Amino acid sequence: MIEEKKDLILEIQKNFTKLSKGQKLIAQYIIDNYDKAAFMTASKLAKTVNVSESTVVRFANALGFDGYPQLQKGLQNIIKIKLTTVQRVEMSRDYSDEEVILKKMFKSDIDNIRATQENMDYQAFQSVVDKILSAEKIYIIGLRSSTALAQYLGFYLNLVLDNVKVVGYGISDIFEQMLRVSEKDLVIGISFPRYSNRTVEVLKYAEEQKATIVSITDSIMSPIYELSDHCLTAKNNMASFVDSLVAPLSLINALIISVGMREKEEITRYFNKLEGLWDKYHVYDREK
Incomplete structure (x- = not known):
């Protein structure tokens, strides 16, 4: 499916010459304004470009999608990777007050x-729990905004296991x-998103050393997906310039508890x- 490709914008550019006149208008608008187009309805996009709504649907079909909603989803997946922080702030302009936010x-x-x-792929989830319990050593890598997730996972796994770094x-x-790092x-x-290049480089090194790789990411479009033996995905569709890590954290909680229950x-x-x-060392405050 087209929506699984790494760059939908590039796909539109490659197919540009095959499109009809009206479809080319849509294509050019999306290429120039993908951050806006991703959140437009078919009728809104048609009105903006001055074509019929049926032309928008045929445009989606011409790219291999079943309909416009699938094209829109593909665009929304792409912009998570491409949007700069400045563009994300622009998307948040309609947050009129704190209650709306x-x-x-x-x-x-x-x-x-x-x-x-x-x-959720429950079989994949179970396989990851198995791999965590059977590994000689566990390395956890998460950078940029994912640092918080990596530290959280590492903190709690270290309470259950003694081989986590x-x-x-x-x-x-x-x-x-x-x-x-080794094959054991x-x-x-x-x-x-936005994906850290350094994380990708580290996982490529781990792959060269034949280590088992588990990825926790947002979709199969992620650059770390192809490097992993097992992949768990969690949605983090953004609503602002701040990345939403709530669902990934919930997934990580489930992993920690599952590992803990195996070692109860x-x-x-x-x-x-x-x-x-x-x-003894008064780590936590106690009521007197």
């Missing part, structure tokens, strides 16, 4: 979680931290010991 953000995050649940910027270069290890790569007896003993240390 609050309602839109909640609705967007709820929709993302629902879509993630409905499209979160890779990130620090005193040592990222590749130095990955130097000993698992590398979990986390990346959401072990972590019960571990947490009993840990609670003693926390009490």
